[in-house]
Each structure stands twice: as structure tokens, then as C-alpha cells.
Amino acid sequence: MSTPLVSLTDAGISYQQLDALKSVTMHLNQGEVMGLFGHNGAGKTTMMKLILGVISPSRGTVEVMGMAPDSKEAWHCRSKVGYLPENVSFYEQLTGLEVLTYFAKLKGFNKKQAIDLLEQVGITHAMKRQVKTYSKGMRQRLGLAQAFIGEPKLLLLDEPTVGLDPIATRDFYKTVDQLKSNGSSVILCSHVLPGVEQHIDRAMILSTGQLLAMGTLADLRQQAALPVAIKPFGLNGSVANDSKLNGFLTANCPNTLLVPEQEKMKVLRQLISHEGLDDLQVETANLEQVYQHFLSEHESGEKK
């Protein structure tokens, strides 16, 4: 197996009494997209800053492209890393093109690439206007263009879709998919969970600096043991009279069976054997439900 692009081994950081990040171990492979999720103050930005080498771990180790990112030797790797901070801010007096050309040149790229990226994020029409005249979404697009300079090997994106309209959000995810297929690795942190799951390979869930869960959505669903919701149509109450099925009905959702994953096929076969079945809707837990599960499990554990 190839060496991971990013490795955190028992990495943590404390500020006085506060453990902003406890003891996190994670490896990010080349071409992998990791979603990083957690409530406000969970430690997401802190983890990104550790990977960037902007701050150093109080304990454990962080390696990026085989080096400690806060070391002197890591300087030449920095041009291979793209970062979108949570709150983008630019030189307000410069035009969008001037800002992006400046950042492109810092990374060793030229104005042509800046122009292409502005087109890619859909702000060519405004590139000769001062940034101070940009809307929030336009600033965010400029921030993304800045992060995409040089097709980085590693992209760290803190709340990338904040302020983007639906078309820009769709285009953003297209770019992420494309960068991934070209071998880039991405860590994407977001509070907006719907729409993210089809673009990430794995998810990490953090709470108060602690890693609660990490894995593919299928792994997390399995760990969480969340039921599959099966909604049959056309049976007119016969499920309630079927002793093999009625145990899966709940008072909260009278027309939906909540079935453990391992019993799903058995229940589906039983439903299909019923005459009159018109249709079936089968829903597995989505990222939002998985996220809620781990957080409430953690919160109830803390209260005990």
C-alpha cells in the first residue's frame, strides 16, 4: 500500500486547560476525499491548521507528504497544498484578477492560470472589479479559485460551500470530483451535510476535540446500527396483521417499517409475498442521521 499523504498519530493540541484536539489518529491516502464534521468548536479548523503546519501539536505527530508540516524542510511542499480558510479575506482595493494573479505567482504559477481559474469558478465577468465590490458568494468563489491554484496534491477546504448558490455548489463538487480523479487528496469540512456524501470517500466526526467515528458511510452506518426505513405502498394495513412484519412498525411512523440492516432482505421478501403491494421505498440512514447518532451517543455518554 502507498504511504499516506497525511498522517496524524495520537496528535493533539491544548490551549491552557482546553484540549482543542485530543488524541487523533488518521491517515489520508492519495486521491481520497475525507469529510470532516463536527459542531462549532469541535476542532475541525484546529486539525486543518495542524496539517498546514501553522500550529504545532502539543503531543503526537503530524506528517504531510512524509514530513512534519511545521518543519523548515516542509517549505517546498507548501506549493502543493491548497487551503480555503473558513473566513476568506482579500486585499479589498485589488481586482479579483490582481488578487488571484498575486497568489498564483506566490505559488510559482502565472496570470494565465489565474484567468482560467476565475473562469472555472464563474467570476470572469467581475475579474476587473475591486474585491470590495464583490458579494459574499463571489468572494467565496475567489477563495476557491485561490485554493485550486496549481492543482494541489492536498486541498484543505473549510466550509467551501458557504455563500455559494446551488449552481456554484454543484460546480464546486464537480471540481472536487475532478481533482480526486487526478489524484489530489481533499479534506473537506462542512456544516452543510446534505449533498456532501456522494463526494466523500470517508467521514470523520469530531466533538469537543475528540474523534467520535471515522470510516466510509457504510462503515459508519454499520457501527451506528441505524435501521433501514422501508415504506410499502398499497397494502392497506395488512402489515399490521402480519406477525412477521408488525414488530418492525413503530408508533411514530405507522406506515414505515424500521428494520435492522441484516434483516432487510428477509423483510423485503415477506413484503413482496403480499398481494396488492404497489411499490416500496427503501431508505438507509444518510450522513446527517449518522452524524446525529454519534453526537447524541457522545452527549448522553458525557451526561452519565
Ligand SMILES: Nc1ncnc2c1ncn2[C@@H]1O[C@H](COP(=O)(O)OP(=O)(O)OP(=O)(O)O)[C@@H](O)[C@H]1O
Ligand atoms: N488560539 C487559540 N487559543 C485558545 N483556544 C483556541 C485557539 N484556537 C482554537 N481554540 C479553541 O479550540 C476549540 C476548537 O476550535 P476550532 O476553531 O478548531 O473549532 P471548529 O470545529 O473549527 O469550529 P467552527 O465550526 O465553529 O469553525 C474551540 O473551543 C476554540 O475556542
